[in-house]
Structures are given as C-alpha cells and as structure tokens.
Amino acid sequence: MNPLKVRAYSSQRRARLVGASGGFMPSDWQRQYARQGGLCRWCGKAAPLTIDHILPLARGGTHTPANIVLACAACNSAKGRRLVYSEWQPPNPLPLDN
Numbered sequence: 001m002n003p004l005k006v007r008a009y010s011s012q013r014r015a016r017l018v019g020a021s022g023g024f025m026p027s028d029w030q031r032q033y034a035r036q037g038g039l040c041r042w043c044g045k046a047a048p049l050t051i052d053h054i055l056p057l058a059r060g061g062t063h064t065p066a067n068i069v070l071a072c073a074a075c076n077s078a079k080g081r082r083l084v085y086s087e088w089q090p091p092n093p094l095p096l097d098n
C-alpha cells in the first residue's frame with residue numbers, strides 16, 4: 001500500500017475511534033493536495049502534510065472532505081482544537097474556500 005493510502009486510512013480509523021461520521025479517501029487527499037498546490041493550507045509552506053479538520057473532531061466536526069484540509073505538522077499542532085480565524089490566526093493561509 002502506498003504511503004498516501006496509509007495516511008488516509010489511518011486517519012479514517014482515528015476518526016472512527018472518536019465517533020466522527022464521514023469518510024476521507026485517498027482520492028480526496030489527492031484532490032485537496034492538488035487544490036493546495038502541495039502547500040500547507042495555513043502557512044503556505046511546502047512541508048509534509050497531515051490531515052487537519054477545519055472544525056476539530058473534538059468540537060463536533062466531521063471526517064469529510066468539506067471539513068478537511070492538508071496542513072503541516074507545525075500548523076496542525078499549533079491549531080489544535082481551536083477554530084481557525086476566530087481562535088487561531090493562520091500565519092499565511094492559502095486563498096481557498098475551505
């Protein structure tokens with residue numbers, strides 16, 4: 001299995017563990033990766049990307065493409081359970097809808 005699929009499936013497993021609904025498949029990862037040009041959604045850096053829930057799972061967010069962006073580990077952990085823009089200001093967000 002390629003690393004991209006491993007990441008998508010392990011995130012799926014974590015989401016199920018916390019009882020979140022939805023699905024995020026390797027094809028969703030590829031689509032979002034292309035939208036972001038391979039850059040972190042929040043700082044615009046070309047770093048290894050992780051799945052980041054816009055509305056955190058801990059706050060009732062879903063594990064669906066509409067609620068998922070790709071962010072570097074630094075932004076993902078800095079954001080944590082906070083809400084983007086209202087509780088946490090991303091350093092250099094990409095100009096996208098989600």
Ligand SMILES: [Zn+2]
Binds near residue numbers: 041042043045073074
């Ligand atoms: Zn980042």
